[in-house]
Amino acid sequence: MSKAIISSLYSSDVFTMACRQFDQAADAISLPEAIRDRTKYPRRCLAVSLPVRRLDGSVTVFEGYRVQHNLSTGPSKGGIRFHQDVTIGEVAALAMWMSWKCSLVGLPYGGAKGGVIVDPKQLSEGELEHLSRRYMQEMVNFLGPHTDVPAPDVGTNEKIMGWMMDTYSTHVGHLSPAVVTGKPIALGGSQGRREATGAGVAYLIKKYLADMKIPVNKATAVIQGFGNVGSETALALEAYGAKIIAISDYTGGVYNAKGINIKKALAYIAYAKTLKDFDGAEPISNEKLLELKCTVLVPAALERVITEKNAKKLQCRLLAEAANGPTTNAADKIIEDRGDIELIPDVLCNSGGVIVSYFEWLQNLSSFYWSRDEVMQKLYVMLDRAKESVDAQKRKFKFSRRLAALTLGIGRVAEAKAARGLFP
Numbered sequence: 001m002s003k004a005i006i007s008s009l010y011s012s013d014v015f016t017m018a019c020r021q022f023d024q025a026a027d028a029i030s031l032p033e034a035i036r037d038r039t040k041y042p043r044r045c046l047a048v049s050l051p052v053r054r055l056d057g058s059v060t061v062f063e064g065y066r067v068q069h070n071l072s073t074g075p076s077k078g079g080i081r082f083h084q085d086v087t088i089g090e091v092a093a094l095a096m097w098m099s100w101k102c103s104l105v106g107l108p109y110g111g112a113k114g115g116v117i118v119d120p121k122q123l124s125e126g127e128l129e130h131l132s133r134r135y136m137q138e139m140v141n142f143l144g145p146h147t148d149v150p151a152p153d154v155g156t157n158e159k160i161m162g163w164m165m166d167t168y169s170t171h172v173g174h175l176s177p178a179v180v181t182g183k184p185i186a187l188g189g190s191q192g193r194r195e196a197t198g199a200g201v202a203y204l205i206k207k208y209l210a211d212m213k214i215p216v217n218k219a220t221a222v223i224q225g226f227g228n229v230g231s232e233t234a235l236a237l238e239a240y241g242a243k244i245i246a247i248s249d250y251t252g253g254v255y256n257a258k259g260i261n262i263k264k265a266l267a268y269i270a271y272a273k274t275l276k277d278f279d280g281a282e283p284i285s286n287e288k289l290l291e292l293k294c295t296v297l298v299p300a301a302l303e304r305v306i307t308e309k310n311a312k313k314l315q316c317r318l319l320a321e322a323a324n325g326p327t328t329n330a331a332d333k334i335i336e337d338r339g340d341i342e343l344i345p346d347v348l349c350n351s352g353g354v355i356v357s358y359f360e361w362l363q364n365l366s367s368f369y370w371s372r373d374e375v376m377q378k379l380y381v382m383l384d385r386a387k388e389s390v391d392a393q394k395r396k397f398k399f400s401r402r403l404a405a406l407t408l409g410i411g412r413v414a415e416a417k418a419a420r421g422l423f424p
């Protein structure tokens with residue numbers, strides 16, 4: 001039983017979901033009571049108001065957050081999300097998942113996440129810059145290269161990271177590239193960072209398909225979400241020879257049993273902004289798309305899209321969680337009971353992004369830069385190691401793959417916290 005005295009600050013379906021995952025993992029490894037709640041709940045958070053002058057001269061105040069879940073194993077690390085549905089509970093859940101992810105893959109980081117309640121598509125470029133700089137300005141005393149290091153997430157990109165890095169550097173009085181990762185290459189960004197999450201997802205899919213004895217060039221893939229992660233996953237899978245039969249964005253999806261040309265779809269989006277009316281395929285709703293018969297299903301958008309409603313109807317062999325938290329607790333149970341779907345859990349599946357963020361941070365701190373080949377090679381070595389450790393844990397304790405990944409990630413954080421002791 002939890003003894004924590006916790007307010008309703010984070011209460012939300014998604015925070016409850018992350019807590020349930022934690023409780024299951026903590027029970028599975030019999031995590032001592034004395035360390036449980038310290039490992040489970042976020043360490044601290046900051047909520048800020050962000051006034052932005054609009055093009056018409058008016059001022060809009062946006063609300064932003066940063067939740068630092070764990071700082072016991074290094075600076076906290078995690079992206080900043082710009083989305084109209086952001087809540088502090090969601091940001092807290094995402095920060096928890098960053099902690100387990102960094103720990104699982106062996107990065108010297110705790111977990112954090114940031115968010116602003118805004119639809120960035122509704123802002124002009126100037127307004128977006130103003131908002132991004134204002135967010136960093138408010139956070140200056142709360143983060144830093146050895147405290148907390150943000151990165152891109154849903155709705156943010158390298159340009160925004162560049163503005164944030166510039167704002168922080170101006171404040172401290174010298175260039176400080178290591179305060180943020182996922183920057184433009186010209187500002188100390190790493191080779192390969194932009195494609196790292198998707199490239200890592202596709203690499204793990206290829207590895208798991210090999211374990212399942214399915215040749216990648218015979219595989220079909222359905223990808224929900226066509227932002228940075230979804231599109232880079234699609235490109236990498238296409239390069240491996242897989243056939244991408246459906247993709248989608250927030251306006252809906254498109255399906256073509258013969259395969260979609262991903263470069264054409266990207267060229268279309270560059271011009272039309274969304275996939276709507278893309279003529280290389282037929283329209284399909286996001287809901288129907290998730291239930292298509294395929295070899296690999298890749299949710300690459302937001303949380304909680306695989307639910308108890310559709311989990312029974314999935315027709316994939318492999319579920320690769322490119323998004324954070326795409327599968328609810330109830331859906332997880334259904335998938336486990338079905339026993340016919342292999343799952344690559346989010347904390348393993350999408351870890352390529354933060355792994356290359358770590359490489360970027362190392363390059364910034366040492367002012368010594370690596371080639372793209374070096375980055376990708378080191379990324380694949382780390383992914384192989386993480387995959388092997390998860391699969392060994394799964395076999396050893398007969399856990400589901402999610403439970404295997406979470407017990408490893410959570411166990412290491414708990415061990416570090418216990419070793420550091422409790423300050424009186």
Ligand code: GLU
Nearest residue numbers: 078079151153353354357
């Ligand atoms: N936002 C990404 C994630 O959820 C990347 C985080 C990072 O690179 O720090 O893993």
